[in-house]
Amino acid sequence: MSEPAVAVTGVTKTFPVPFKRQSVIAVRDLNLQVEAGQVYGLLGPNGSGKSTTLKIILGLVSPTRGTAEIFGRESKEVASREAVGFLPESPYFYKYLTGAETLRFYGKLCGLRGPKLVTRVDELLELVGLTNARDRRLGGYSKGMLQRIGLAQALVHEPRLVVLDEPTAGVDPVGSREIRDLILDLKRRGITVLLSSHLLDQVQEVCDRVGILADGILVRDGPVDELLAVENRTEVVFENGSDELGQQLETLIRAAGGQLIERRKSRKTLERLFLDATRK
Amino acid sequence: MAAITANTLTELTRLKVFYVLLLFALVLIGSSIFMARLTFQQEFQVLKDISLGAMSIFTSLLAIVATARMLPQDIEDRTVYTILAKPVPRFEYLVGKLGGVLLLLTITTLIMTALFLAVLSFREQAALAETTRQMAGLPQEQLTEALRAVRAATFNADLIPGISVLFLKACLLASLTLFISTFATTNIFTVVVTVFIYFIGHLQGTAREFWLQEHGGSWISRTFLAVVALLFPDLQLFNLADEVVTGAAIPLEIFLKTAALGCFYTLIYLLLATAVFNAREL
Amino acid sequence: MRLVIVLLGVLLLGGVKLPLEHHLFITRAAHRLQSTPLDLNLREQIGQLSFVAALSGFRAVIADFLFIQAHVAWERTEWSRVLLLFRQVTMLQPRGILFWDMAAWHMAWNASVAAFNNPAQPRLALRLKAQREYFDLGRDFLERGLQNNPDSPQLCEALGRLYRDKYKDHARASAYFEMMAAKPGAPNYAKRFAVYELSFCEGREREAYERLMALYATGEKERLPTMISRLKYLEEKLDIPLDQRISDAVRR
Numbered sequence: 001m002s003e004p005a006v007a008v009t010g011v012t013k014t015f016p017v018p019f020k021r022q023s024v025i026a027v028r029d030l031n032l033q034v035e036a037g038q039v040y041g042l043l044g045p046n047g048s049g050k051s052t053t054l055k056i057i058l059g060l061v062s063p064t065r066g067t068a069e070i071f072g073r074e075s076k077e078v079a080s081r082e083a084v085g086f087l088p089e090s091p092y093f094y095k096y097l098t099g100a101e102t103l104r105f106y107g108k109l110c111g112l113r114g115p116k117l118v119t120r121v122d123e124l125l126e127l128v129g130l131t132n133a134r135d136r137r138l139g140g141y142s143k144g145m146l147q148r149i150g151l152a153q154a155l156v157h158e159p160r161l162v163v164l165d166e167p168t169a170g171v172d173p174v175g176s177r178e179i180r181d182l183i184l185d186l187k188r189r190g191i192t193v194l195l196s197s198h199l200l201d202q203v204q205e206v207c208d209r210v211g212i213l214a215d216g217i218l219v220r221d222g223p224v225d226e227l228l229a230v231e232n233r234t235e236v237v238f239e240n241g242s243d244e245l246g247q248q249l250e251t252l253i254r255a256a257g258g259q260l261i262e263r264r265k266s267r268k269t270l271e272r273l274f275l276d277a278t279r280k
Numbered sequence: 281m282a283a284i285t286a287n288t289l290t291e292l293t294r295l296k297v298f299y300v301l302l303l304f305a306l307v308l309i310g311s312s313i314f315m316a317r318l319t320f321q322q323e324f325q326v327l328k329d330i331s332l333g334a335m336s337i338f339t340s341l342l343a344i345v346a347t348a349r350m351l352p353q354d355i356e357d358r359t360v361y362t363i364l365a366k367p368v369p370r371f372e373y374l375v376g377k378l379g380g381v382l383l384l385l386t387i388t389t390l391i392m393t394a395l396f397l398a399v400l401s402f403r404e405q406a407a408l409a410e411t412t413r414q415m416a417g418l419p420q421e422q423l424t425e426a427l428r429a430v431r432a433a434t435f436n437a438d439l440i441p442g443i444s445v446l447f448l449k450a451c452l453l454a455s456l457t458l459f460i461s462t463f464a465t466t467n468i469f470t471v472v473v474t475v476f477i478y479f480i481g482h483l484q485g486t487a488r489e490f491w492l493q494e495h496g497g498s499w500i501s502r503t504f505l506a507v508v509a510l511l512f513p514d515l516q517l518f519n520l521a522d523e524v525v526t527g528a529a530i531p532l533e534i535f536l537k538t539a540a541l542g543c544f545y546t547l548i549y550l551l552l553a554t555a556v557f558n559a560r561e562l
Numbered sequence: 563m564r565l566v567i568v569l570l571g572v573l574l575l576g577g578v579k580l581p582l583e584h585h586l587f588i589t590r591a592a593h594r595l596q597s598t599p600l601d602l603n604l605r606e607q608i609g610q611l612s613f614v615a616a617l618s619g620f621r622a623v624i625a626d627f628l629f630i631q632a633h634v635a636w637e638r639t640e641w642s643r644v645l646l647l648f649r650q651v652t653m654l655q656p657r658g659i660l661f662w663d664m665a666a667w668h669m670a671w672n673a674s675v676a677a678f679n680n681p682a683q684p685r686l687a688l689r690l691k692a693q694r695e696y697f698d699l700g701r702d703f704l705e706r707g708l709q710n711n712p713d714s715p716q717l718c719e720a721l722g723r724l725y726r727d728k729y730k731d732h733a734r735a736s737a738y739f740e741m742m743a744a745k746p747g748a749p750n751y752a753k754r755f756a757v758y759e760l761s762f763c764e765g766r767e768r769e770a771y772e773r774l775m776a777l778y779a780t781g782e783k784e785r786l787p788t789m790i791s792r793l794k795y796l797e798e799k800l801d802i803p804l805d806q807r808i809s810d811a812v813r814r
Contacts, residue, residue: 015561058361326626329622488583517587523657531593534589538586541582544579544582
């Protein structure tokens, strides 16, 4: 598996504006690679071209120039989609189907049949924690449950790559946590994940590598740790230390020619607080 | 593909389209009530006309309305992304969707035909019994003659090709609607355009024959006629029912050719839909 | 741009389907299954909306609707309205034999009687004239009906009856019953009726007698009271020798 999971080369996409001569450039000369096994986060403000890029990779939109490949197969080919699962941004599935029926439908689309399909559906419902809701209509699902069933349908044919467009948008913190846990679970199984988001904290937590899009141009691309590291700074966190210990540390830093920039009490994140408070 | 067809059918049935059938039953019953004062020949004629007319409008409307919302709905809900992100060619997606509608049309047509034939045979029995009672005491020959007349006025085998052709017209309309919905931006647009084509389609035959046979007229009117003739399907050809109800026989040749034309159109519009949909950015 | 390509594609396919449609149209016309393009005058007569619908495959339903209106008009004895409505009905549904037959019956049998008994018209001559006019209207419906449906025994029969009962023209009546007998699916009384009428025609008694005898000879089933009495009449008239006459015993 040396070939990259996703390879986007020199892709430009312009959309014509009706009744006008000029056109809107959604993506400009984009080069992007996602190595197999990585979790890649595509960041950017709304309208920066994230969704367009994902759609080009999935062959839903054809690029004006350049090529997109999935595991070495061009996205235009229907067969390239055998290796990829997709969860679009806030999707609605068929409301009249139950969770299990939805998965069965998507399984059939991928050519799964018979007992193999039945076991796969059970597995997936288990994986996304919807076994109890399997026979309920999607019309009665919460946003978080819909997102999880969406993730399950993306995984139905055991793809090597999963593409998620804003997987946590509009989902409450508990649901969002569950989805992030699922993503980390996928990573452990060796599945490549490409996701787009504008919620930076969450990306930071799960992604190995991020790219930042602005106005259709990839302005940053690299491993999260590298991109976020401030070269000449180091943070130290300790427990059960007295105030004197802090004073001593400051003296030591000064003596070594350094400078203490900030000293404060460690805080837990608001998310942690929320999750602890709402968990029963 | 079969999965999409089955799913589309489920989707449509959940939309309670089968209420159309209820409406059809009401039309049948309603029309037999106010015919009480007509003679049996008139009664059967009216019953057949109204039933076939209702079948025609219901299947056509069902085809247009059910198909028009399918693609825009899937695109709006982004369900189409989840489906096309699977290894499903777009052609298969469209065939599946159309298949669902055609299956629905088949089921509705079959049920309506069954209802219609049931009412017709019920009325026939009543008319036969009444005739027998009225003609009691008259020679056997005359009674047989009268009963034969009743039977001749109710069933004729040509009703079946007549209904089949109505069904094919609905299939054509479904395929046409699908084609239009591939480039339409709203549901309303699709429905309005299809209904417009529906009406023009019934005039197309007149325009075409005029264009082919008459050589007078200004070039503007000739161009106009040519465009109408080339652009629109001739839906009048699918109205065998008007002739069937009067008892006119439909030669097999004409039925087969009409059926072939219906299938041809359905296929053509499906291919056009695929061509447009393949090029479409989602 | 794409729309233009699509339109061009549709136009191109139009070129393919055009001959197919035309061919089917011709075939249908040959079998009298192609409704003749509607007379545009009709547009003034029934509303715009029904006109559009009439072209859109609801001709039969509209015809029925107008037919029922005609029925109501008849019950109210509004004769000119009956006439007008039936003209529309038959124009919309020219293959509907029933409509032609009903239209003629209303004119020649009902309206004519009403015209003859019209209390508002004291002069007999004018009442007779009006009655004649309604006969003619009835005949007109039947003749046009027959043109549209040349295979219909029912319309021939109606014409026969019209000439027999209204015009008292036995020769023509006989000719129409004869025509009726030649149509597919004609009832077997058609031949008898034709000959009965012939028996009333001055100078054709011999011919009528021979044909009646031929029918008589086909068996008991044909020997109905009217036939016996017509035969008796002809035997008298033609002075048939007693030993050749039919026996009274068969008379029922």
